[in-house]
Amino acid sequence: xxHPTTRLLSALAFSAVVAAAPAAGGGTAAxxxxxxxxxxxxxxIRQMVADARKEVETYNAAGAxxxxxxxxxxxxxxxxxxxARAPQTDAGALAAIEAVRLLVRAELWDRAHAAxxxxxxNDPAWRRLPSVIYEEAIARKNFEYATATLSRTAASTxxxxxxxxxxxxxxxxxxxxxxxxxxxxxxxxxxxxxPGTPQAEEADNLIYEIEHLTIGxxxxxxxxxxxxxxxxxxxASFKGxxxxxxxxxxx
Amino acid sequence: MEEVPLLKTxxxxxxxxxxxxxxxxxxxxxxxxxxxxxxxxxxxxLADGKGFDGQIxxxxxxxxxxxxxxxxxxxxxxxRPGSADQIEARxxxxxxxxxxx
Numbered sequence: 001x002x003h004p005t006t007r008l009l010s011a012l013a014f015s016a017v018v019a020a021a022p023a024a025g026g027g028t029a030a031x032x033x034x035x036x037x038x039x040x041x042x043x044x045i046r047q048m049v050a051d052a053r054k055e056v057e058t059y060n061a062a063g064a065x066x067x068x069x070x071x072x073x074x075x076x077x078x079x080x081x082x083x084a085r086a087p088q089t090d091a092g093a094l095a096a097i098e099a100v101r102l103l104v105r106a107e108l109w110d111r112a113h114a115a116x117x118x119x120x121x122n123d124p125a126w127r128r129l130p131s132v133i134y135e136e137a138i139a140r141k142n143f144e145y146a147t148a149t150l151s152r153t154a155a156s157t158x159x160x161x162x163x164x165x166x167x168x169x170x171x172x173x174x175x176x177x178x179x180x181x182x183x184x185x186x187x188x189x190x191x192x193x194x195p196g197t198p199q200a201e202e203a204d205n206l207i208y209e210i211e212h213l214t215i216g217x218x219x220x221x222x223x224x225x226x227x228x229x230x231x232x233x234x235x236a237s238f239k240g241x242x243x244x245x246x247x248x249x250x251x
Numbered sequence: 252m253e254e255v256p257l258l259k260t261x262x263x264x265x266x267x268x269x270x271x272x273x274x275x276x277x278x279x280x281x282x283x284x285x286x287x288x289x290x291x292x293x294x295x296x297l298a299d300g301k302g303f304d305g306q307i308x309x310x311x312x313x314x315x316x317x318x319x320x321x322x323x324x325x326x327x328x329x330x331r332p333g334s335a336d337q338i339e340a341r342x343x344x345x346x347x348x349x350x351x352x
Contacts, residue, residue: 205312208312209312212310213311213312213328213331214328215328215329215330215331216327216328217327217328218326218327218328219320219322219326219327219328220307220310220311221310222272222274222297222307222310224297224299224307225297226295226296226297227275227280227283227284227287227296227297227298228287228293228295228296229295233272233295233297235322235326236326238270239324239325239326240324240350241268241269241270241324242268242269242270242321242322242323242324242329242342242345242346243269243270243271243272243321243322244261244269244270244271244272244319244320244321244322244338244342245272245274245311245319245320245321245322246254246258246271246272246273246274246317246319247273247274247275247276247308247311247313247316247317247318247319248252248254248273248274248275248276248316248317249275249276249277249316250252250275250277250282250283250285250286251252
């Protein structure tokens with residue numbers, strides 16, 4: 001945690017440039033002290049998120065002895081304000097995503113959903129928001145909200161990478177639920193929606209995984225001459241014995 | 252590389268019954284060789300020095316390490332353990348299946 005004097009000074013510096021920034025009701029001192037100025041960077045958002053997580057950790061550690069509302073609520077409001085001010089910037093998009101993630105990790109589902117639903121469907125934050133919605137679905141082991149929200153987004157957005165991002169997560173949900181045919185179909189749709197984007201590449205990788213790396217399929221070929229043996233090997237050369245493949249890197 | 256001691260143990264324990272095959276995604280082959288030596292990783296090791304773009308790494312869509320796969324006696328994917336401590340159970344499962352006639 002930063003030195004209190006430093007925090008006070010930076011809070012003063014912030015409030016000097018923010019005209020009447022409203023403090024989140026009932027929020028913590030730290031979240032209120034983090035009113036950002038107009039030129040907030042991606043690094044600033046990451047710092048706010050790190051500070052927020054520390055405070056949430058402290059809150060959670062207090063267990064039954066904790067008082068007041070969950071710190072994620074005030075932090076969400078502070079970080080979301082960056083998005084509200086500059087939704088088209090990288091920092092603004094990241095702010096929306098991380099603000100929602102804070103609520104999801106605090107299991108404040110209704111608040112998270114309200115924030116998601118307040119986002120315009122072509123807002124740049126939607127490019128990565130689907131993975132936060134997926135995170136919630138996995139945590140709750142319930143994919144209904146995610147599927148409905150992402151289907152609606154994919155159908156209504158005019159922005160190809162957003163459509164692809166939403167479809168990719170629907171594909172992941174289908175795969176997770178064992179419907180590989182539906183997953184492949186929707187991932188192919190994602191890939192076609194926004195060629196050349198990271199979202200299309202992710203869809204392509206997932207289709208490949210389904211078609212080549214699903215349990216029960218023949219293992220993709222492995223062959224070569226080991227660094228520590230003279231004889232060339234392939235998977236077939238060990239037929240009859242189970243093989244453990246260990247992909248690794250020096251650290 | 253914290254999985255190396257466990258891999259060493261398993262490799263010794265299942266020697267002759269199962270095969271451990273390392274595939275390095277390092278981009279430097281001298282680095283691979285020095286790691287193999289310093290860590291005592293004596294099981295078979297493939298490396299092409301091409302990192303995640305190497306042919307085998309691409310075929311398995313490797314994006315991070317460690318990444319583990321268990322292949323059954325017939326050459327089919329049996330499991331993708333999330334961590335090294337899940338390997339042995341899957342290996343026992345593979346060994347319990349009768350060899351193909």
